[in-house]
Amino acid sequence: MPMVALRGMQIGIPSPFLPSGQTAMREASLGWWLIAIGVAVVVVVSGLVLVGAMRRRQESAEHMRAAGGGVRWIVVGGIILPTIILLVAFGMTLKALQPAARAAAPPISIEITGHRWWWEIRYQGKDAHAVVLTANEIHIPIGQEIPLTLKSGDVIHSFWVPQLGGKIDLIPGQPNTMWLEADRPGLYRGQCAEFCGMEHARMALLVVAETPGDFATWFAHQQEAATVPDEVAVRGHDLVVGGPCALCHLIRGTSAGGRQGPDLTHLAGRRTLAAGMVPNDRAWLTAWIADPQAIKPGALMPALGLKSQDLVAVVQYLQSLK
Ligand code: CUA
Numbered sequence: 465m466p467m468v469a470l471r472g473m474q475i476g477i478p479s480p481f482l483p484s485g486q487t488a489m490r491e492a493s494l495g496w497w498l499i500a501i502g503v504a505v506v507v508v509v510s511g512l513v514l515v516g517a518m519r520r521r522q523e524s525a526e527h528m529r530a531a532g533g534g535v536r537w538i539v540v541g542g543i544i545l546p547t548i549i550l551l552v553a554f555g556m557t558l559k560a561l562q563p564a565a566r567a568a569a570p571p572i573s574i575e576i577t578g579h580r581w582w583w584e585i586r587y588q589g590k591d592a593h594a595v596v597l598t599a600n601e602i603h604i605p606i607g608q609e610i611p612l613t614l615k616s617g618d619v620i621h622s623f624w625v626p627q628l629g630g631k632i633d634l635i636p637g638q639p640n641t642m643w644l645e646a647d648r649p650g651l652y653r654g655q656c657a658e659f660c661g662m663e664h665a666r667m668a669l670l671v672v673a674e675t676p677g678d679f680a681t682w683f684a685h686q687q688e689a690a691t692v693p694d695e696v697a698v699r700g701h702d703l704v705v706g707g708p709c710a711l712c713h714l715i716r717g718t719s720a721g722g723r724q725g726p727d728l729t730h731l732a733g734r735r736t737l738a739a740g741m742v743p744n745d746r747a748w749l750t751a752w753i754a755d756p757q758a759i760k761p762g763a764l765m766p767a768l769g770l771k772s773q774d775l776v777a778v779v780q781y782l783q784s785l786k
Pocket of ligand 1: 578579581620621622656657658659660661663664665667
């Protein structure tokens, strides 16, 4: 994905050392400490090796005999010190992994299902009917830890948004849980972090962290059915809903009920296409539908060979799905 501002928001550099959430900050600080300890060990050991190499062999052998054959060095430097250092690092890791205070009743929970090669996102609000389906773009309110359940629809994937915390695998038949939290509004890039086939590197996602008010507006809108097409979009609507698109894609409020591919009910509201591959604008949407394999070889979506007027109409309709 080009590192540009998407709809006025800049994407953060996806580095675990630029944390934007409480968990991520604890993990980043742990990372720096472990690096510092590792560097100190390397410096001390290299120093000892240098000293040993510079001593003359004869002198060194006599010294060794006098010191009891170096057994003390082996016991202290090879067993006791490393044990202490590893125990300290283990204790620091356990402390960093302690959960922060969590809201007793989070406003929403999110279920993420990994597919080759995109992310299915399902929100469950407090009410049973407050369900939202979307793909590849996760909106969260800032300042709250949102519970995630992670599943896989095919092979093992791994969910990782470096600025918001550690990664966790999505394993077929074994739901995992995690929490996602951001301290300030922004766009955070995520990435599949487990090799899952040809397009693994092109399995990205975006986390959109918003103020609770903005999030509530987004969430309410996402629960609505798709926009009814106006005169301009009606031809495209008929082609999409009555054609092959509907076999794989769900558009809530229409008869398109496929579940193979991403939900398209509010497609035009998303910032990227094809799991973070390209910006979601008219040109890229047209290029994607005309020949998905040119953008993401191996993706399940085939080129449909639409006539150019039909392609224009389909794009017109999809862009109306705000
Ligand atoms: Cu999904 Cu790598």
